[in-house]
Each structure stands twice: as structure tokens, then as C-alpha cells.
Amino acid sequence: MQCKRTFTLLAAIALQTLFAPLASAESGQINWWGWRFNYSTDDAATGLTISDVYFEGQKILYRASFPVMRVEYDNDDCGPYADILWEDAYLPIENSQPVSQCDGKSLCRRSYDQDGETYLEIGVNAKLGEYDIYQSYVFNPKGYFDAFVFSRGLQCVVDHSHHAHWLFDFDINGDDNDQVLKNGNNLQTSEFNDLRRNTAFWTVRDAVTGTRVEIRPGRDDGRPDDFSQWDAAVRTWKSDETGNWYWGPRGEIGDLFNESENINRTDIVFWYVSHLEHTALEGESLWHYSGPRVTVILPPED
Numbered sequence: 001m002q003c004k005r006t007f008t009l010l011a012a013i014a015l016q017t018l019f020a021p022l023a024s025a026e027s028g029q030i031n032w033w034g035w036r037f038n039y040s041t042d043d044a045a046t047g048l049t050i051s052d053v054y055f056e057g058q059k060i061l062y063r064a065s066f067p068v069m070r071v072e073y074d075n076d077d078c079g080p081y082a083d084i085l086w087e088d089a090y091l092p093i094e095n096s097q098p099v100s101q102c103d104g105k106s107l108c109r110r111s112y113d114q115d116g117e118t119y120l121e122i123g124v125n126a127k128l129g130e131y132d133i134y135q136s137y138v139f140n141p142k143g144y145f146d147a148f149v150f151s152r153g154l155q156c157v158v159d160h161s162h163h164a165h166w167l168f169d170f171d172i173n174g175d176d177n178d179q180v181l182k183n184g185n186n187l188q189t190s191e192f193n194d195l196r197r198n199t200a201f202w203t204v205r206d207a208v209t210g211t212r213v214e215i216r217p218g219r220d221d222g223r224p225d226d227f228s229q230w231d232a233a234v235r236t237w238k239s240d241e242t243g244n245w246y247w248g249p250r251g252e253i254g255d256l257f258n259e260s261e262n263i264n265r266t267d268i269v270f271w272y273v274s275h276l277e278h279t280a281l282e283g284e285s286l287w288h289y290s291g292p293r294v295t296v297i298l299p300p301e302d
């Protein structure tokens with residue numbers, strides 16, 4: 001009996017090794033409760049991206065991506081780091097951490113009910129050094145989605161902050177005629193940096209159709225500091241400003257591409273930054289998460 005059990009165990013390990021899910025890029029398409037989009041981890045080193053995002057047949061985003069998470073340790077005891085999610089970092093989820101239903105998969109695609117609401121989640125699990133990182137988008141049929149990043153782990157047992165950067169390349173009803181407003185009424189005409197302290201939410205709308213989105217901070221999006229000084233930045237779209245992160249751990253989005261160019265009735269991109277403080281005392285197993293909510297608001301039908 002002992003022998004047989006040993007054999008079974010060894011066979012199981014061998015099989016597991018044989019069929020161990022390799023880190024590999026994945027992509028696909030989703031059509032779910034009014035939402036339609038493509039997702040991919042193939043795109044070079046910008047985490048899980050969603051592209052050609054439509055809600056109720058209206059184009060909302062060309063692409064949303066996660067180019068970098070900058071990390072600063074107190075007194076530079078470790079790092080600083082520019083954590084970039086890419087193919088070789090993807091690892092299968094284990095022990096339902098941080099989400100259930102996806103054990104053994106690095107790309108998690110699931111739907112679930114919570115508090116009477118239905119959600120669709122698409123996320124990717126990764127490990128970079130000692131960090132576990134899970135980056136996801138969670139959609140609701142009412143027209144909003146949350147962009148999340150979960151992280152845990154300690155590269156050094158020292159207090160530090162993670163600064164997660166999302167790049168939303170909005171194309172509301174196409175790439176022309178987009179406008180950006182602060183707090184729902186304050187129209188912006190040239191590129192700017194912003195703080196949640198000063199602006200509660202941002203609107204991106206199509207000036208012709210009136211279709212719009214509101215971008216609102218998540219509950220735990222933290223505060224900027226000297227190392228990462230801004231919460232949001234809006235720029236004119238340019239192809240060479242919307243791909244990979246080339247600016248290392250100390251690259252400050254507030255200083256990048258800020259040339260006071262026109263952002264009224266044109267193609268724009270929206271950078272959003274959350275700041276996760278992580279104390280050494282909390283240990284390496286506690287997950288932190290943060291990220292903004294994007295809500296689509298369609299104009300009333302005639």
C-alpha cells in the first residue's frame with residue numbers, strides 16, 4: 001500500500017511536470033452582456049491588454065494596457081524597479097490566490113456573481129522577482145469596468161511603494177473629436193497632469209455623438225510622492241508615445257510627452273497612476289490592490 005501510494009505520487013508529479021502549463025502568450029475575443037473586445041498577453045511587454053473595446057455597439061477604447069509598475073524602497077535599500085509584465089513572467093495561479101476558479105492558469109477568464117451583480121473578469125498572473133502580480137479587468141453589464149492590479153511579496157524587508165501605470169487609449173466613437181473634462185464640466189484644451197486631490201473624476205467624450213466615459217479613482221489608489229508625482233496625465237495620441245515603457249524606474253509620466261499640445265476634438269490618451277504603499281511589517285503574503293473604474297454613459301436615444 002505504501003509502495004503503491006509512492007508510485008501514484010511519483011506518477012502524479014511526473015504527469016504534472018509533463019503537462020505543467022508553460023508561460024505562454026494568449027489572446028482571444030469576448031462578447032458578453034453588451035461588451036465586445038479582444039484581449040491579449042502577446043503584445044510586447046505591456047501586461048494584459050484589451051483592444052477594440054465596444055459597449056452596446058459603441059467604440060470606447062482602441063486599447064488599454066499596463067506598461068509599468070514602478071517600485072521605490074525606502075532609502076533605495078532595494079531597487080528602484082520598473083516592473084514590466086511580459087510573457088516570461090506569467091505563471092499559473094495557485095491555491096486560488098488572488099482569485100478562485102483559475103488555478104493552474106496564468107490567464108484567468110471567469111464570470112461570477114457578487115451582491116446580485118454579474119461580472120466578467122479577465123486577468124493575468126505573474127511573478128517578477130519576489131513579487132506576485134495579478135493584473136485584471138472586471139466588467140459589469142451596466143457599462144463599467146474596473147482595471148485592477150493586485151500585488152504582494154517583498155523584494156527586501158523594507159517599506160516601499162508601488163506605482164502602477166495604466167495607459168487608456170480612448171477612441172470614443174472613433175479616434176477623432178475626443179474631449180477631456182475635469183469634474184464633469186471643466187473642458188481641457190491642452191495636455192495636462194493632474195491629481196486626485198484636485199479632480200474627483202475625468203470625462204472623455206466624443207464631441208459629436210455625446211458618448212462618454214467617466215474615469216474614477218478606486219478606493220485605495222493611494223497618494224503620489226516625490227518618486228511618482230502624478231495621478232493622471234492626458235496627452236495627444238502619438239504612436240511612439242503609446243507602446244512600451246522605456247523610461248526605467250525613475251521615468252515620471254508627468255515629465256513625458258508634455259508639450260502643451262491640443263487635446264480638444266482630437267485623439268487622446270489617458271495615463272492613470274495608483275500608488276500602493278506596502279510596509280515590511282505587513283509581510284509577503286498580504287495582497288494589495290488598486291485601480292480606477294471606467295464607466296460608459298451613452299447619450300439618450302432620440
Ligand SMILES: [Cu+2]
Binds near residue numbers: 151153162278
Ligand atoms: Cu510591495
